[in-house]
Amino acid sequence: MALSLHIAILELKRYLSNRGELAFSVALPIVLFGLTYAVFGGGVSFHATANIVDLDGGPAARELVRRLDALDTITVRERTLESAESALDRSAILAAFVIPEGFSEALESGESVSLTFKRRGNGGEEGQIVAGIVRSVAQEVGRQGRVRRLAMSALEGSGVPPALIDEWTAPLIADSWDNPPVGVDVQYLEGEESNLLYRVVPGILVMFLMFTITLGSQTLVEERRLGTLERLMTTRLTAAQLFLGKFSAHVLRGSVQSLVLLVPAFAVLRVGGLAEFVQIALICVLVAASVSGLAMAITSLVRTRDQASWSAVFITMFMTIFGGTFFDVGDGLLEVLSRFTLNRYAIESMVGILERGQNLGDMGVELGVQAGVGVCAVVLAAALFRTSEGRG
Amino acid sequence: MADTEFLVAHGLRKAFGPFQAVDSVSFTISQREIFGLLGPNGAGKTTVIRMMSTVLKPDDGHISIGGFSVTADSDSVRKLIGVCPQELALYPELSATDNLVFFGRMAGLNGRQARESARENLERVGLQDRARDRVEQFSGGMKRRVNIAIALMSRPQLLFLDEPTVGIDPQSRNHIFETVENLRDEGMTVLYTTHYMEEADRLCDRLAIMDHGSIIGLGTPRELKSEIGNPDRVTLEDVFLEYTGRRLRD
Ligand SMILES: Nc1ncnc2c1ncn2[C@@H]1O[C@H](COP(=O)(O)OP(=O)(O)OP(=O)(O)O)[C@@H](O)[C@H]1O
Ligand SMILES: [Mg+2]
Numbered sequence: 001m002a003l004s005l006h007i008a009i010l011e012l013k014r015y016l017s018n019r020g021e022l023a024f025s026v027a028l029p030i031v032l033f034g035l036t037y038a039v040f041g042g043g044v045s046f047h048a049t050a051n052i053v054d055l056d057g058g059p060a061a062r063e064l065v066r067r068l069d070a071l072d073t074i075t076v077r078e079r080t081l082e083s084a085e086s087a088l089d090r091s092a093i094l095a096a097f098v099i100p101e102g103f104s105e106a107l108e109s110g111e112s113v114s115l116t117f118k119r120r121g122n123g124g125e126e127g128q129i130v131a132g133i134v135r136s137v138a139q140e141v142g143r144q145g146r147v148r149r150l151a152m153s154a155l156e157g158s159g160v161p162p163a164l165i166d167e168w169t170a171p172l173i174a175d176s177w178d179n180p181p182v183g184v185d186v187q188y189l190e191g192e193e194s195n196l197l198y199r200v201v202p203g204i205l206v207m208f209l210m211f212t213i214t215l216g217s218q219t220l221v222e223e224r225r226l227g228t229l230e231r232l233m234t235t236r237l238t239a240a241q242l243f244l245g246k247f248s249a250h251v252l253r254g255s256v257q258s259l260v261l262l263v264p265a266f267a268v269l270r271v272g273g274l275a276e277f278v279q280i281a282l283i284c285v286l287v288a289a290s291v292s293g294l295a296m297a298i299t300s301l302v303r304t305r306d307q308a309s310w311s312a313v314f315i316t317m318f319m320t321i322f323g324g325t326f327f328d329v330g331d332g333l334l335e336v337l338s339r340f341t342l343n344r345y346a347i348e349s350m351v352g353i354l355e356r357g358q359n360l361g362d363m364g365v366e367l368g369v370q371a372g373v374g375v376c377a378v379v380l381a382a383a384l385f386r387t388s389e390g391r392g
Numbered sequence: 393m394a395d396t397e398f399l400v401a402h403g404l405r406k407a408f409g410p411f412q413a414v415d416s417v418s419f420t421i422s423q424r425e426i427f428g429l430l431g432p433n434g435a436g437k438t439t440v441i442r443m444m445s446t447v448l449k450p451d452d453g454h455i456s457i458g459g460f461s462v463t464a465d466s467d468s469v470r471k472l473i474g475v476c477p478q479e480l481a482l483y484p485e486l487s488a489t490d491n492l493v494f495f496g497r498m499a500g501l502n503g504r505q506a507r508e509s510a511r512e513n514l515e516r517v518g519l520q521d522r523a524r525d526r527v528e529q530f531s532g533g534m535k536r537r538v539n540i541a542i543a544l545m546s547r548p549q550l551l552f553l554d555e556p557t558v559g560i561d562p563q564s565r566n567h568i569f570e571t572v573e574n575l576r577d578e579g580m581t582v583l584y585t586t587h588y589m590e591e592a593d594r595l596c597d598r599l600a601i602m603d604h605g606s607i608i609g610l611g612t613p614r615e616l617k618s619e620i621g622n623p624d625r626v627t628l629e630d631v632f633l634e635y636t637g638r639r640l641r642d
Contacts, residue, residue, distance in 0.1 A: 006497040010483070017485040227481030234445045234475045235498035235546070236467065 003237050007245025008252070011219065015253060021215070025208075025257050032204055033264045036197075048126045049075050050134060051096040053084050058104025064141045065099075074133060088120050095119040095127030097134050107145040144173050201265045202350035203326040205280075206343050208261060209254050209287045210320060214312040216250045216295025220385075221308050233389065243300075243382040247292050251374075254288030255281075272354055279353050279360050286370040287346045293377030294342075300381040300388070319343045345369045398423045398550060398581050399444070404453035406439055413439045415605040417453070421550075421598075426572070426582045428596030430589075432636050435602040437585045438478050441552050444583070445475045457550060471500070474548030476540045478555045478585075484528035488519055488538050491527055492545055499546030506545070513541040516574070518567055533564030540568060550581045557586060569595065589628040599628075603636045 015021060050068055054061050069076040079087070084096040098116040106113040115138055117123070117131050151165050223229035232242065259281065266277045294315065302308045319325075322334065323343025329335045338344040349366040352358040360367065399421040406414040414436040421427040429437045442448040444455055446466040454461065460468040482491055489510050496506030514520050517537035522530065527538055540556055553572065557565045565588075572582060572595060586592055592599060593613050601609035601616070609616055609631070616631045617623040 003498060006494060010486075010494055013490070014483060014485055226483065227477055227479045228483060230442075230447055231475065231477060231481040231495070231542070232498065233447050234470060234473060235495065236470055236500055237498050 004241045004245035008249040011246050011249035029261045048130050049077050050130045051093050052078050053081050053098040055101045056099050056103040060104035060107045061099045067137050094124035197271050198355040201271050202347045205261055206346045210316045212250050212254045212291040213295045213316050217298035217308040217312040220299040221305050239382045239386045247296050247378045250292035251288045255285045258284035276353050283349050289374035290342050290370040293374035296381035297377040300385040396423045399457050401455045405451045413605055419600050423581055425597045426576050426595055428592040428599040429585045431602035436605040441554050472549045474543040474546045475552045476543035480535050480539050482527050487524050489523045495542045496545040513544045517541045533560040536560050553584045555585050593628045601635050609635050
């Protein structure tokens with residue numbers, strides 16, 4: 001047991017002395033999370049730019065632009081007609097809205113008036129959504145103009161000054177903007193992807209854990225190349241102690257690596273609370289154990305660095321692609337293949353906790369597979385080593 | 393005499409595929425003896441050492457060390473031996489001390505003993521000033537000395553030195569030489585292989601000359617010399633060439 005501990009310490013010391021591998025384990029995850037944050041901005045709500053050409057410039061037109069810009073989901077970019085048209089020509093934008101000359105005056109006098117929706121193709125999904133939003137805001141502005149005009153004409157001759165009418169209606173209008181009489185609450189269907197991050201974060205975690213296979217599968221090849229393996233075989237160290245030591249080192253390395261990823265995921269991207277954090281961390285330790293076991297099995301089977309690299313790359317790629325690392329495996333062949341990957345069980349259990357609010361207790365199968373693979377693989381590795389090196 | 397025989401090898405054979413690397417090798421090494429194993433490249437010296445140090449199983453034959461069978465009781469044998477392999481076997485990214493302490497722990501020393509022993513052995517090979525430096529920054533001669541120091545960490549009764557002086561300058565070689573003489577004086581038994589005949593002549597109590605996997609000459613340097621002429625006039629090199637011929641190997 002003590003000898004295993006020293007093997008583990010040695011393995012970690014050697015790992016830590018390698019700057020490149022360290023940078024890979026710490027710097028790369030931080031860069032990846034930076035990118036994820038940039039892409040998802042801490043959430044996945046809709047956001048778009050509305051390209052507006054204001055040929056009118058009157059009060060109603062300005063009001064429309066102001067209100068669009070005030071929306072969280074929309075950023076207004078005002079353009080000249082030429083710039084909008086040339087951007088559309090170049091496909092730099094897919095949609096633009098033109099407020100025609102005389103827009104404000106027409107509204108004032110009660111005439112109907114149209115905005116022009118200039119689009120390339122169907123205007124793109126985003127363009128169509130923006131069109132819907134612009135339409136509803138424009139109608140709201142138009143309706144308020146009409147209410148004001150009706151009030152004016154009804155009170156004509158009553159001696160009420162128009163300024164007073166404006167004074168009465170303005171707060172009512174402002175209130176209907178701030179507290180719309182009908183709102184829409186968003187409710188996600190069970191199992192529906194409410195937040196892409198709930199899948200992306202587990203995907204990144206599992207990807208990094210998978211690198212344990214590449215790192216760990218080199219270890220005996222490397223010791224054989226250095227001559228230290230043969231030297232170790234003349235000491236009291238047994239095969240079981242050798243494998244237990246190296247296995248533990250890689251489990252620890254993988255777990256610490258996961259923490260480096262988990263902390264920003266919870267602190268910055270806010271994918272969950274403390275309970276989720278603890279449970280996901282525990283799953284990571286189990287996944288680290290299963291991949292470390294696989295790494296030990298590979299390293300005891302292969303004889304050269306190339307064999308180790310290719311085996312590790314093949315297994316990692318297979319499990320990443322077919323294990324639904326970043327997408328749902330659905331049914332059919334992919335689902336069947338995915339059962340032969342560790343990724344599937346790892347991702348499933350993490351997504352369960354983040355998205356469906358499940359607990360570790362609900363994940364007997366997933367967790368059992370990880371632990372089982374880890375233990376079986378390391379025992380197999382030691383046995384293979386014993387027979388191939390002819391030692392007990 | 394028989395009770396002082398620390399190592400007994402009898403009828404050792406080892407083949408790699410169809411190639412017979414070691415064929416019917418038998419010899420004994422007495423306690424406190426420096427036993428030289430000489431032979432051209434590919435003679436089978438390293439293969440014999442690997443079998444004796446529990447790394448490789450012989451196809452046939454028997455080896456006992458300190459009364460324990462190397463194959464049946466390898467755990468007991470490993471407690472008695474120290475091995476300095478022909479190729480360097482070090483962790484380059486660790487310091488000299490860390491390398492020694494690690495192998496000390498593998499030999500069953502506790503932390504304090506391992507550190508103490510590392511300090512002693514680094515001093516013995518003249519590296520006490522470089523103890524904390526990474527081994528990868530060392531010269532070839534320094535690495536060789538670390539390689540030997542590691543073999544001493546288990547405080548072995550029998551030390552295998554497989555070409556410990558290959559590829560290093562006369563100063564380093566002389567230092568290693570004196571180290572081995574000191575070890576012998578302290579009571580260690582040594583199996584030494586080398587291609588340098590004057591080394592073998594100066595150091596070894598008895599010698600075996602191997603070629604093509606078999607032992608073709610065995611005795612004290614003086615006995616071997618007198619077989620081909622006047623022992624005061626012939627050199628061990630003459631003996632070696634007489635036995636193994638002048639044809640190039642490998
Ligand atoms: N693992 C192996 N597989 C196949 N052949 C081997 C193996 N180990 C050694 N041999 C062969 O056995 C023969 C003896 O090798 P060995 O290393 O024991 O020679 P040696 O006397 O130590 O030579 P040198 O002086 O060059 O170190 C050589 O021909 C070598 O090629
Ligand atoms: Mg050799």
